Amino acid sequence: MLWVDKYRPKTLDKVLVHQDIAQNLKKLVTEQDCPHLLFYGPPGSGKKTLIMALLRQIFGASADKVKVENKNWKVDAGSRTIDVELTTLSSTHHVELSPSDAGFQDRYVVQEIIKEMAKNRPIDSKGKKGFKVLVLNEVDKLSREAQHSLRRTMEKYSASCRLILCCNSSSKVTEAVRSRCLNMRINAPTEGEIIKVLEFIGKKESLQLPPGFAERIAHQSNRSLRRAILSFETCRVQQYPFTSNQAIPPMDWEEYISEIASTIFKEQSPKRLYEVRGKLYELLVNCIPPEIILKRLLYELMKKLDSELKHEIAHWAAYYEHRLRLGQKAIFHLEAFVAKFMSIYKGFLIETFG
Amino acid sequence: MTEDAQNALRRTMETYSKVTRFFFICNYISRIIEPLASRCAKFRFKPLTEEIMSNRILYICKEEGLNLDSEALSTLSSISQGDLRRAITYLQGAARLFGSSISSKDLISVSGVIPEDVVQALFSACRSGNFDMADKEVKNVIAEGYPASQMLSQLYDIIVESDDISDDQKARICKKFAEADKCLVEGADEYLQLLDVASNTMRALNNMPQEYSFGN
Numbered sequence: 001m002l003w004v005d006k007y008r009p010k011t012l013d014k015v016l017v018h019q020d021i022a023q024n025l026k027k028l029v030t031e032q033d034c035p036h037l038l039f040y041g042p043p044g045s046g047k048k049t050l051i052m053a054l055l056r057q058i059f060g061a062s063a064d065k066v067k068v069e070n071k072n073w074k075v076d077a078g079s080r081t082i083d084v085e086l087t088t089l090s091s092t093h094h095v096e097l098s099p100s101d102a103g104f105q106d107r108y109v110v111q112e113i114i115k116e117m118a119k120n121r122p123i124d125s126k127g128k129k130g131f132k133v134l135v136l137n138e139v140d141k142l143s144r145e146a147q148h149s150l151r152r153t154m155e156k157y158s159a160s161c162r163l164i165l166c167c168n169s170s171s172k173v174t175e176a177v178r179s180r181c182l183n184m185r186i187n188a189p190t191e192g193e194i195i196k197v198l199e200f201i202g203k204k205e206s207l208q209l210p211p212g213f214a215e216r217i218a219h220q221s222n223r224s225l226r227r228a229i230l231s232f233e234t235c236r237v238q239q240y241p242f243t244s245n246q247a248i249p250p251m252d253w254e255e256y257i258s259e260i261a262s263t264i265f266k267e268q269s270p271k272r273l274y275e276v277r278g279k280l281y282e283l284l285v286n287c288i289p290p291e292i293i294l295k296r297l298l299y300e301l302m303k304k305l306d307s308e309l310k311h312e313i314a315h316w317a318a319y320y321e322h323r324l325r326l327g328q329k330a331i332f333h334l335e336a337f338v339a340k341f342m343s344i345y346k347g348f349l350i351e352t353f354g
Numbered sequence: 355m356t357e358d359a360q361n362a363l364r365r366t367m368e369t370y371s372k373v374t375r376f377f378f379i380c381n382y383i384s385r386i387i388e389p390l391a392s393r394c395a396k397f398r399f400k401p402l403t404e405e406i407m408s409n410r411i412l413y414i415c416k417e418e419g420l421n422l423d424s425e426a427l428s429t430l431s432s433i434s435q436g437d438l439r440r441a442i443t444y445l446q447g448a449a450r451l452f453g454s455s456i457s458s459k460d461l462i463s464v465s466g467v468i469p470e471d472v473v474q475a476l477f478s479a480c481r482s483g484n485f486d487m488a489d490k491e492v493k494n495v496i497a498e499g500y501p502a503s504q505m506l507s508q509l510y511d512i513i514v515e516s517d518d519i520s521d522d523q524k525a526r527i528c529k530k531f532a533e534a535d536k537c538l539v540e541g542a543d544e545y546l547q548l549l550d551v552a553s554n555t556m557r558a559l560n561n562m563p564q565e566y567s568f569g570n
Binding site: 024027028031035040041042045169170171172178179182183185186187188222223291294295298302307310311314315317318319321322325326 | 440443447450451452453463464465466484485486489496497498499500501502503504534537538540541542543544545546547549550553554556557562
C-alpha cells in the first residue's frame with residue numbers, strides 16, 4: 001500500500017494539517033444539521049481526506065465500506081435517449097461521482113442521475129428518516145448548464161440529500177451554487193506542516209531522517225502534501241538509509257521540461273522549434289495536461305530571464321494558455337508560445353549583444 | 355429573458371389583460387424592452403441602507419441568541435455589499451461553524467472574502483516593482499486557495515480608491531483587469547492570469563513601458 005493511502009487520516013480527530021477546519025466540521029455534524037458543503041483548494045491540500053473523514057464522522061465505520069461500480073444510465077431527453085456511463089463509488093450512506101467525466105453530457109448526469117439517487121431516502125437505524133450524501137468531484141469542470149441544473153436539484157431534494165462538492169477553484173463555480181453551500185477553503189499545507197507529516201510517517205515506519213532531508217522534500221513539493229509523501233516514498237525505495245545529501249528525484253516530466261527549456265535557450269531557430277515540437281508531443285501522448293506543461297515551462301524559462309523580459313513572457317504565457325482552453329489542439333498553442341518566446345528572446349539578445 | 359421572449363410576452367399581456375395581472379421582477383430595468391416597460395407601473399427598489407441592514411441583523415442575532423460585536427457587524431455589512439440575503443447566509447454559516455459568538459474573522463472565513471492583509475501584500479508587491487516578489491505572492495494566493503476572481507475584485511477596489519495613482523495608470527490597470535476577468539470566466543488558468551495582472555499592474559504603477567520593444 002502506498003504511504004499516501006496508508007497514512008491518510010481516517011477520522012477528523014487524527015488529521016495533522018487543517019486541525020481547526022476538522023474541529024469545525026466535527027462541531028457542524030454533531031449538531032445533526034449538515035448543510036451542503038463546498039470544499040475548494042489546490043491539489044494535494046487534503047480536501048478528499050477531510051471529506052472521507054467527515055463521512056466517517058457522520059455515519060460511522062460503515063462509510064468506509066465502499067464499492068466501485070460502473071453504471072450505465074439511459075436518460076430520456078425528449079426525442080432521443082442518451083446513454084451515460086459513469087463510475088461511482090458508493091457505500092450504504094453515500095455516493096461519490098465525478099459528473100464531469102460524462103463530458104458534454106454532464107447536464108444529464110446532474111439532472112437525471114443525481115435526482116434519481118437523491119429521491120431514494122434512506123431510513124436510519126432508529127427508524128428516523130436520515131439523509132444521503134452525494135459527493136461530487138471536480139464541480140469546477142462542469143458546464144454552465146449543468147451547474148444551473150445542480151442548483152435546482154440542491155433545493156428540491158435538500159431534505160433527503162446533502163451534497164458535498166469538491167473543486168480546485170471556486171471562481172469556476174457559479175455564484176448561485178456557491179451561495180447555497182457552506183464554503184470551506186482548504187489551503188495547501190505550509191512547508192512546516194508538510195515536514196511535520198513527513199516526520200510523523202518517518203517515525204511510524206521507523207526510518208532515520210537526516211537533518212534537513214524532510215525540509216528539502218517539502219520545498220520541492222510545491223506545497224502539495226501528496227507529492228511530498230510520494231517523493232518521500234520514492235527516496236525510501238531508491239536508497240536507505242538516507243544520506244543527508246541524497247538527491248530527491250524530480251518527476252520525469254519535470255526533468256523533461258527543464259531539458260526542453262535549456263534546448264530553447266541554446267538556440268532560437270526553426271530547426272530547434274521543430275525539435276521542441278517533437279518533445280512536446282512526447283509529453284502530450286504521455287497524458288501530461290497541456291496547461292501543466294505550459295506552467296512548468298514558464299517556470300523553467302523564468303529562472304534565467306531578466307525581470308524586464310519576465311513581464312513580457314508572463315503575459316504571453318497567460319495569453320496562450322487562455323487560447324489553449326478555447327481551442328481544440330493543445331500542440332498549436334504550446335508551440336506558438338515557444339515560438340513567441342524564441343522571437344522575444346532572440347530580439348533581446350540581438351539588442352543587448354549586437 | 356431574451357428580447358424575443360419579451361416581445362412574445364407583450365402580446366400575451368395584452369390578450370389576457372382582463373383576467374390576468376403580471377408582476378415582473380428584474381435586476382436591471384435597462385434590460386427590459388421599452389414596449390414591455392411602458393405597459394407596467396414601475397417600482398424601484400433601492401439597495402438597503404446600512405442602518406436598515408444592521409437593524410435586521412441585530413434582530414436576528416437577538417432571536418437566535420448570537421453574540422455579534424460592533425466590529426463584526428461592520429465587517430458583515432461591508433462583505434455583503436448591501437445584500438441582506440447574503441448577509442444572513444454568512445451569518446448562519448458562521449453561527450453553524452463557530453458557535454454563538456462570532457468575530458469578524460469568522461465571518462470573513464465563511465464568506466470567502468480574502469483577508470485585507472493578503473490583498474495588501476500582493477498590492478505592495480506590485481508597487482515595489484520586483485517581479486519575483488509579485489510572483490511569490492501570486493503563488494501564495496493560489497496555494498492558499500483564494501479564488502482569483504475574488505482577488506481581482508478586491509484588488510480592483512483598492513486600486514480605484516487609492517488617491518496617489520493617476521487616472522492614466524488606473525485606466526491601464528483596469529483594462530487588464532477586464533481582460534483577465536473575461537479569460538477567467540472562459541476557464542483560463544488562475545495562476546497565469548493573476549500573474550499577468552500583477553505584472554501589468556506593476557508596470558503601470560512604476561511607469562515602466564507597457565510593451566517590451568527590442569531595437570525597432
